[in-house]
Amino acid sequence: MDIVTAIEQFAWIAWLVLILLFLVIEMLTLDFTFLMLSVGGLAGLGADLLGAPLWLQIVIAAVVAVAMVLLLRPPLLRRLRRGEDTTPSNVEALIGLRGQVLSTVTSHSGQVKLSNGDIWTARSLPGSDIEPGTTVLVNRIDGATAHVRPQEELTA
Incomplete structure (x- = not known):
């Protein structure tokens, strides 16, 4: 064959x-x-x-x-996928969230209280310290650390 x-x-x-x-x-x-x-x-x-x-x-x-x-x-x-919930959750929901600086945020340390009530360890861009009381926005989340920027910096 x-x-x-x-x-x-x-x-x-x-x-x-x-x-x-x-x-x-x-x-x-x-x-x-x-x-x-x-x-x-x-x-x-x-x-x-x-x-x-x-x-x-x-x-x-x-x-x-x-x-x-x-x-x-x-x-x-x-x-x-028609019925899926498109609302961001977990870490994605924190991006863009406002917060208030509790202790000076540097590129190595700091604390912020987010608008959802959570208190996070925070960091800023190298060379830019953010003083307590400043309103910030969450740029990204890295583990248990929120990377933030002053709100005025983003609106200017």
Whole structure:
């Protein structure tokens, strides 16, 4: 038996393995990409069962997979994420928050009380000390330290 003939004769097994592999990967990623690829594999399997040559099976599978990824996946993702809460939380919610300096903030130490009531260790840019009572904005969070700037500096 010729190798090409053997591949064509047992291509349905390869399509099944490919479909199952894509479905398992989809279960791990939950991104709809591999689900669309498995549908393409299903189209390739259907072409094989209808007697199409191997090259046509691959073309059909590729066209269906690409069409599914480009046309069906985006609306499915939008529908899936429609009910998500877009409000920032955790560290992201602290970025841009106002605060009041409690003890002088330098590039090495300091304390601020944020508008949410939390007291944080704070740091400023090197060479810029911020005196107590100054209103600041949180620039970024690094671990348990808030990097702040005076509010006037940002509005000027």
